[in-house]
Amino acid sequence: MAKKKANLLEGAEKTEKGLKFKGIIIEPIVENCIGCERIVEFEGEKYCSSYPRPAIKWKNGACNFATHVKASIDKAGQVKLNPLKASKRAARGR
Numbered sequence: 134m135a136k137k138k139a140n141l142l143e144g145a146e147k148t149e150k151g152l153k154f155k156g157i158i159i160e161p162i163v164e165n166c167i168g169c170e171r172i173v174e175f176e177g178e179k180y181c182s183s184y185p186r187p188a189i190k191w192k193n194g195a196c197n198f199a200t201h202v203k204a205s206i207d208k209a210g211q212v213k214l215n216p217l218k219a220s221k222r223a224a225r226g227r
């Protein structure tokens with residue numbers, strides 16, 4: 134069962150560079166992260182509980198810790214997400 138992670142970033146503070154937590158700057162999640170169970174919210178923004186910089190996680194392919202998609206890299210080096218993600222995204226757009 135999904136645990137409530139609301140307090141996971143307790144003690145974090147917002148700075149000009151981003152959210153600072155335990156001495157590191159945490160950047161918000163990226164679009165590919167939406168739906169992942171590792172997302173935590175802090176003051177209305179969403180962050181990853183596993184990586185401080187989600188954008189980097191997706192830059193070189195798919196995030197290997199994503200809980201919401203089975204992503205893989207095809208032969209051309211493109212990230213492929215499974216249909217579950219695509220249908221969820223379509224449903225949200227309606």
Ligand code: SF4
Pocket residue numbers: 162163165166169170171172180181182183184186187188190196197198199200
């Ligand atoms: S684990 Fe990966 S997909 Fe999930 S929120 Fe973090 S960076 Fe995004």
